[in-house]
Amino acid sequence: MIRFILLQNRQGKTRLAKYYVPLEDSEKHKLEYEVHRLVVNRDPKFTNFVEFRTHKVIYRRYAGLFFSMCVDITDNELAYLESIHLFVEILDHFFSNVCELDLVFNFHKVYLILDEFILAGELQETSKKAIIERMNELERQEYYSANMLFLLQQDIGGIGDRMYLYALFLAEGKEILSDWECSHCWDLYESYC
Template sequence: MIQFVLLISRQGKVRLTKWYSPYTQKERSKVIRELSGVILTRGPKLCNFVEWRGQKVVYKRYASLYFCMCTDQDDNELEVLEIIHHFVEILDRYFGSVCELDLIFNFHKAYYVLDEILIAGELQESSKKTVARLIAAQDSLVETAKEQASSISNIIAQATK
């Protein structure tokens, strides 16, 4: 089971966090501080697995972001690397060559993609087409809601004149 997911920039800024195990806010801050220090200082030729507090942290760097997932000790590291790559491929397909700014300004969409892939720390959807279809449906719902809100606000504005 995946305990948590972190996306950290090369400068140590947290871009996305998703916690599947209960951590207090103080513990979360400490975990982020510790792991960003460990991962950012590792050389590029070292392996992408780190033993940490009796758990395994699997990470992969894509451009200026480190995608990190903390798993149980007995989980398969290569499977977690594949989950990270799967997540990045879907983000890449959705945003069209995803970059750090896409995640900063559209973090809610990145969370939605992650929620479609992982539920309670377990892989739920491995099909990129299915995830893309679900995201497109969500985007159309959001657009419909915006249009309805806009038309309602126009009606209210006309009624109050």
């Protein structure tokens, strides 16, 4: 089981922290400091597995970021090392060569990606394709939800007709017109047909 995941830079600033066991805030800060001190000073020739208290820390360095996982002592190190690499590949897909600033300014998306393949401290999905498809679906739904909210705010009178046409557009996977809010329902229907 994964106890926690940390993404830290060389200076020790934690850019992402996900804990799967309950800990006090003071204990979390102490763990972050100790893990950073442990991995940053380690010789690159050594393995990426380190015993840490009663667990193991598995880490990997990508540019100036350290991706660290603390797991049970009996868990398979290579599986978790590969999951770190999978996480970085998925981040690269969404942010086109991910950097530290992407993690800072898009932290909500980073947590979503992490939650797509790790659930309650266990690896749930190892297929990059499946994770990317789910994330794309979430983005699509977010886009359509924003459009739906916009339409609800714009259309007070003929809400039923426009909402019906909007549902037709969504069902067919058609793009929503840019002049949707000022179009007459019949014009929208003609553009649908």
